[in-house]
Amino acid sequence: MARILVLTELFYPEKTSTAYFLTTIAQGLVTDYPVTVFTGASLYDSQASSLAQNTVVKEVEIHRCRGTTFNKNWLPGRLVNGCTRAISIFFTALWQCHASDVILVVTNPPLLPLMAWLLKTLKGCNFVLLVHDVYPEVLSVTGLAHSQSLVYRLMQEVNRLIYGQASRIITLGRDMQKLVETKLTQPVEGKLICIPNWAETEIIYPVDxxxxxxxxxxxxxxxxxxxxxxxxxxxxxxxxxxxxxxxxxxxxxxxxxxxxxxxxxxxxxxxxxxxxxxxxxxxxxxxxxxxxxxxxxxxxxxxxxxxxxxxxxxxxxxxxxxxxxxxxxxxxxxxxxxxxxxxxxxxxxxxxxxxxxxxxxxxxxxxxxxxxxxxxxxxxxxxxxxxxYQLKHAVSKYQSLFRELIPHNNISSPVDTK
The missing domain is CATH 3.40.50.2000 (Glycogen Phosphorylase B;)
Known part of the structure; x- marks a missing residue:
């Protein structure tokens, strides 16, 4: 029976924007489908060591994978973290992934989408790419890699492959959608979907x-x-x-x-x-x-x-x-x-x-x-x-997207937490 598998470096209970958005998306999708998340050990939470390796939160099954936890503001450490955590997520998901599953993977760290493509290649499952940052362009803007460098060109080709293999690509803005479209060698109608993020209106409102x-x-x-x-x-x-x-x-x-x-x-x-x-x-x-x-x-x-x-x-x-x-x-x-x-x-x-x-x-x-x-x-x-720009607007679009990809008769019941 089909599930949605979420691959993300950051997830609940961390308070970063990536963790918040992926957590909220997963909790929105679990009303229709069983959702299993493969994520890394916490980089931010002060009680990271006390977090259970496998747990269920609001019907979302969470598997925390091993990986290094260097200071994210130290660039070499951040690169090592991204690599070790992406590889660990891949091998953990590999044993649980089935051809009927659909993967939702975020672009940060940039190695993670490659892991989703490998899972598709080995297990035959589809994957949806959620683009938070476009690589390798972000490296050029920040001066971390020249546009003519070998690293830049290699990442460009790998990402073209990943974009081509994704069943759907979600972008956060219209400008991002235009940029991603230039990376598709064979544009497919309906493949690119723009779903903006949203405001936390339940806790944020005008105050004098x-x-x-x-x-x-x-x-x-x-x-x-x-x-x-x-x-x-x-x-x-x-x-x-x-x-x-x-x-x-x-x-x-x-x-x-x-x-x-x-x-x-x-x-x-x-x-x-x-x-x-x-x-x-x-x-x-x-x-x-x-x-x-x-x-x-x-x-x-x-x-x-x-x-x-x-x-x-x-x-x-x-x-x-x-x-x-x-x-x-x-x-x-x-x-x-x-x-x-x-x-x-x-x-x-x-x-x-x-x-x-x-x-x-x-x-x-x-x-x-x-x-x-x-x-x-x-x-x-x-x-x-x-x-x-409310949560309900975004969740509705995510639900519609996955309903297109997962046949109705291939849906199992959400995780039973009782």
Whole structure:
């Protein structure tokens, strides 16, 4: 009897965006099909050693596979983690996979989709590819691999093979769908499906800035606060924020940058703020998950910044939560990106060219005293989420996709947890 097998490096109870989205998708699909997840040992959870190797959570069967657990912000360690965990997931799934099963595999780490293709080759099962980041393009943007290098070209050919063998390919944005389409040597109608991520509307909603406990604690309630909340990874342009802050520190001290998160660039950001004595920048670690609404409401405007060339390579899931908090957005991104398209279509913010800190300074100076405009855009953002970017919208599309792939008479009962 058919099952859905999910291959992902990160899963419940971790709080990363990948873990959250894959967990929620699995729990949405288990209403129709039995779902079994093959994942790695926790890289983030403080109680990782206490997690059961095999367990069932909300009817989803979870198998935790072995693998290294080096610091993810140390690049060599991250590469080793990705390889060891992908291989471990493959061998664990190999013994349980059947031809009637359908695999859902995410692109991170980049070796994992190759494991799904091997399972298809050896067991005859189909697989669905969920694209979170497009490889090898993301390596080129971040300077980790030149587009003419052997590694880049090899990854390009391997990914063309994987894309060709996938039964369906799910992209998170229209720009990503266009990029992935260029990798298909034989385009197939209906193979590419765009399913955007969603906002956590059950815990995130607009709250008046004056009542924000974080801003009260930081004495920032009376400032015009620009919030960057999320991963401070290699694909994000944080330099533009610090350059703008340096320019504005004397001319517009009313504007304050609040940076909350973690990632490969965080130490460099903290070092520059300290070395240059930037009084208008505050850098914090993630607040606990239960305070996520406090975090996203601690501003007048949210900001998401990417390096140039990221169109189609990645779609920031954080934008939906920031929208749900009823805050306008500044996108530092290419004009063709999904982020830019959503902001323009919904009328919920502004676009700034990547690495153009002068443009960012001018924009912030213009809008800092226009609370009516900011409030109007924030209201539109929250309404757009309720209309288009809720969990129920995404789950419905995932369910429809798998109903096409799994015949009705080949469905078994979900896992019995009693």
């Amino acid at each position: 800035k004056q009542n924000n406990s974080l801003l009260q604690r930081l004495n920032l309630v009376d400032k015009f606060v620009v919030l960057y909340a999320g991963n401070m990874g290699r694909t994000h342009d944080l330099k533009i924020l610090l350059d703008a802050a340096e320019t504005l520190s004397d001319t517009q001290p009313q504007i304050h940058f609040l940076l909350i998160g973690a990632g490969a660039q965080k130490q460099d950001v903290e070092a520059r703020v300290q070395d240059q004595h930037l009084p208008n920048v505050t850098v914090l670690s993630y607040l606990p998950h239960e305070q996520k609404n406090v975090t996203l409401n601690s501003c007048d405007v949210g900001i998401i910044s990417f390096l140039p060339g990221m169109t189609g390579v990645s779609v920031p899931s954080r934008m939906y939560n920031q929208m749900a908090a009823g805050k306008p957005l500044i996108a530092i991104a290419d004009n063709e990106s999904e982020l830019a398209q959503v902001i323009q279509e919904e009328g919920i913010g502004w676009l700034v060219s990547p690495q153009d800190d002068d443009q960012l300074v001018k924009l912030l100076t213009q809008i800092m005293n226009d609370s009516e405009l900011c409030n109007d855009m924030g209201h539109k953002a929250a309404q757009a989420v309720l209309c288009k």
